[in-house]
Amino acid sequence: MHRAIELAESGRGKTSPNPMVGAVIVKNNRIVGEGFHKAAGQPHAEPEALREAGENAAGSTLYVNLEPCSHHGRTPPCAPAIADAGITRVVAGMKDPNPEVSGRGFEILEQRDVEVITGVLEEECLRLNEAFVKVMKTGLPFITLKAAASLDGKIATASGHSKWISSEESRETVHVMRGESDAVLVGLGTLLTDNPKLTSRLPEDRKIKDPLRVAFDPRLEIPVDSNFVNMAGDGKTVLITLENANTEKAEQLQEKGCSIIRVPEDKKGHPDAAEAMKKLAGRGVNSVLLEGGGELSFSMLQSGLIDRIVVFYAPVLIGGRNAKTFLEGEGFPSIPDSLRVNNIAILKNDSGDIVLTADISSQQ
Secondary structure (H helix, E strand, O other): OHHHHHHHHOOOOOOOOOOOOEEEEEEOOEEEEEEEOOOOOOOOHHHHHHHHHHHHHOOOEEEEOOOOOOOOOOOOOHHHHHHHOOOOEEEEOOOOOOOOOOOHHHHHHHHOOOEEEEOOOHHHHHHHOHHHHHHHHHOOOEEEEEEEEEOOOEOOOOOOOOOOOOOHHHHHHHHHHHHHOOEEEEOHHHHHHHOOOOOOOOOOOOOOOOOEEEEEOOOOOOOOOOHHHHOHHHOOEEEEEEOOOOHHHHHHHHHOOOEEEEEOEOOOOOEOHHHHHHHHHOOOOOEEEEOOOHHHHHHHHHOOOOOEEEEEEEOOOOOOOOOOEOOOOOOOOOOOOOOOEEEEEEEEOOOOOEEEEEEEOOOO
């Protein structure tokens, strides 16, 4: 199962909206076939492993991190193919949370006299496909808040200078994170201040993909000659705005290639972030990398939409009561009201930055 998970990881950033899946076929204590899902629309892991195993599949055991599918999508169902190949035992890490599958794959196998064992390394398998699991269970994408900050939590000086707080090594890691995400999200302030491209700038031999570029722009204030808009010709630029936002400006932006998502106001008069995230999930977005700014980040944190934070702390101190932090907004009124994090991991990279990763606690 460890090997199946390792194989599945090879598809990170490429399989969405499908999950990452790896499969290993073992016969007489020897691996006779392996495969993984390379990209959405391409063959699933199980038929890839079966193809490599050939006749050796008969009488063997299949290890797979996720329940084999039972429905026709862009590819044929895997469960019947496994039984047809003569596999006698399937060891799976977890049940598929997709309601179109969710146990049906196991039922097909058992009806064909294939022994099924589930729950092997289940926690690792769930974490591997946490974004897919969240979308299937909630209709919302898995959102990671990323920030680069000084040791005292500042993302810029009081004058607004911010390049560069983190090291080149940390910035390269962020580009990997972008390539592994389905969408990168920023607020209007970041759009206007930084004029970002939000691409994954890695060497071609390491590049995964450029994610969907998404920004909240309540009244469509973005300049039509900005980097964000000028890159819209590739079909990967999305603006989230209010239902009554400037129609003439929307038409100009759409002519440039921007996709406009209109959502109602929330209680504070901002675009409803939860509704916007649901609409992104409906477009096949399983994972979102939120890169600021502080107002949007706090709003989404307060709304319970953020699942994980990754902060690159540079070994510098900035200070300044007016220097921005990566969480702004009104803040929580008291310590008991604050959000706690768990599963904290801390590492120091070769450039001296401290990288903190933590999950937002679901028990608030």
